[in-house]
Amino acid sequence: MPDVNVEAMEAHLAEIGRRVTVGAHAVLVLDGAGWHTSPKLRVPDNISLLPLPRYSPELNPVENIWEFLRANFLSHRIWPDYDAIVDACCTAWNALMRMPEQIASITSRSWAQVKI
Numbered sequence: 001m002p003d004v005n006v007e008a009m010e011a012h013l014a015e016i017g018r019r020v021t022v023g024a025h026a027v028l029v030l031d032g033a034g035w036h037t038s039p040k041l042r043v044p045d046n047i048s049l050l051p052l053p054r055y056s057p058e059l060n061p062v063e064n065i066w067e068f069l070r071a072n073f074l075s076h077r078i079w080p081d082y083d084a085i086v087d088a089c090c091t092a093w094n095a096l097m098r099m100p101e102q103i104a105s106i107t108s109r110s111w112a113q114v115k116i
Contacts, residue, residue, distance in 0.1 A: 006041050010041060029059075030052065065096070065106055073091070
């Protein structure tokens with residue numbers, strides 16, 4: 001999406017909500033971005049939001065995803081225009097989506113476990 005705002009976040013949450021297995025519940029870890037915490041944000045019933053403490057990027061697994069994308073797909077390159085940047089980012093993201101084991105490795109935290 002070209003913008004980050006409450007509307008984009010709602011569209012993102014709606015898509016995640018559609019992908020959650022029936023009867024399951026998703027918990028999303030979020031940083032403190034304004035569109036993550038807006039009182040106007042509508043969250044699907046099958047999703048809970050878990051905000052991280054302020055100034056704690058080391059707790060945010062997506063920071064490691066961005067680092068991996070930059071290091072492996074996006075660094076040391078020059079693109080001729082905005083569309084080329086968007087295309088490169090989409091290509092990198094789609095490549096990462098074909099690497100679920102890599103995502104699990106990057107985002108896992110031995111100290112973060114859910115016990116049911």
